[in-house]
Amino acid sequence: GVSTLRLNVNGAVRTVQAEPRVTLLDALREYLDLTGTKKGCDHGQCGACTVLVDGKRINSCLTLAVMHQGKQITTIEGLAQGDKLHPMQEAFLKHDGFQCGYCTPGQILSGVACVQEGHATTDEQCREWMSGNLCRCGAYPNIVAAVREVAG
Numbered sequence: 001g002v003s004t005l006r007l008n009v010n011g012a013v014r015t016v017q018a019e020p021r022v023t024l025l026d027a028l029r030e031y032l033d034l035t036g037t038k039k040g041c042d043h044g045q046c047g048a049c050t051v052l053v054d055g056k057r058i059n060s061c062l063t064l065a066v067m068h069q070g071k072q073i074t075t076i077e078g079l080a081q082g083d084k085l086h087p088m089q090e091a092f093l094k095h096d097g098f099q100c101g102y103c104t105p106g107q108i109l110s111g112v113a114c115v116q117e118g119h120a121t122t123d124e125q126c127r128e129w130m131s132g133n134l135c136r137c138g139a140y141p142n143i144v145a146a147v148r149e150v151a152g
């Protein structure tokens with residue numbers, strides 16, 4: 001049956017009336033209208049659904065929303081501060097880190113985690129960390145350049 005899930009998303013507690021088997025991805029997209037998080041493969045293969053939970057990146061298609069009550073969930077909608085883009089968003093714009101843009105929210109959140117967790121000190125290390133985020137357009141060199149710039 002349907003139950004009430006309480007999710008802390010981008011700093012606000014939201015409630016979702018859903019079956020306990022709903023994935024975090026579907027809770028965000030279908031119940032909370034946070035469609036910036038993309039559904040690519042829905043099987044943990046593409047990274048389009050990447051979000052941060054307590055600062056760690058996860059594939060939201062592979063996990064149940066119910067498991068993340070009481071944690072801080074960050075989606076692409078939560079990165080900018082008002083009109084001010086997050087430095088990773090600015091860097092993706094500056095370096096053309098996208099073409100069609102479908103994978104971009106996931107790439108950006110993976111990039112944020114990459115820098116925060118100290119995996120962006122070399123191009124190679126950065127590529128390795130970002131390898132779970134597929135880009136059909138092949139924007140990889142520009143994506144790495146963007147993440148590396150934010151890492152400093």
Ligand code: FES
Binds near residue numbers: 043045049059
């Ligand atoms: Fe989750 Fe592809 S939609 S990894």
